[in-house]
Amino acid sequence: MKEENKEKSKEFMTKAKELFDRGILASKKAFGVAGEAVQDFSDKSVTTIEKKQLEAKVKKQYTLLGEIAAKQLSKKGAAVTTDDEKVCAIMKEIARLNKEIKVRDQALADGKAKAEEKKATSKKCKTAKNVPAKTTAKKSSAKKPAAKTTAAKKTTKK
Structure with a gap:
């Protein structure tokens, strides 16, 4: 009895x-995903x-340009x-600042594209997990006859 309990x-x-x-593995995975999301954000x-x-610096430069133009005119x-x-x-x-703004716009667009790609990939994986696997064996509609037991054989022979 002690051995059974052990x-x-x-x-x-x-x-x-x-x-x-x-x-623990699930927690590590969740923290990893959360960490990536925080980093992306x-x-x-x-x-x-x-x-x-x-953009604020560009506006300031336009203001300076306007002041100069007003004085000249x-x-x-x-x-x-x-x-x-x-x-x-x-x-x-202004041209230099506009180039820098375009660089930031491109970085934001690239980040958005990566996030959408990652989201699409994760959706594909989730749907693949939820779909039941297809079986290759064919189901036969005809029932197979039950195997005769030795007792059944004896009774049929009499």
């Missing part, structure tokens, strides 16, 4: 250990903030051209 206890402990191991947030800062016969050093510098800075 055996049942060992079996229970083995099953409990397997259950805990599965739980923070990357997108930083890129978005940088883009907004660059207030004089009789004056014109605003890119030959002016200040205007030329501002135009170059």
Whole structure:
């Protein structure tokens, strides 16, 4: 009886250990997925903030350009051209900032495309798991006759 209890206890402990191991693996997987999601979110947030800062700088440059243009145009016969050093510098800075904004836009678009691709891939995997496997064996509609037992054979021979 003691050996039977020991055996049942060992079996229970083995099953409990397997259950805990599965739980730990599931937790690690969940934390890994959550960590990736947080990293993606923070990357997108930083890129978005940088883009907004660059856009604010472009607006500031346009404001400076407008001030210069207003001063020049207030004089009789004056014109605003890119030959002016200040205007030329501002135009170059606006072009540089716009290039940086495009880089951030592309990074955000790439991140979005990767997220959509990952989402589509995970959906495919989930649906594949839920679909029952097809069996290759054909089901026969005709019932097979029951095998005769030795007792049944004896009774039929009489």
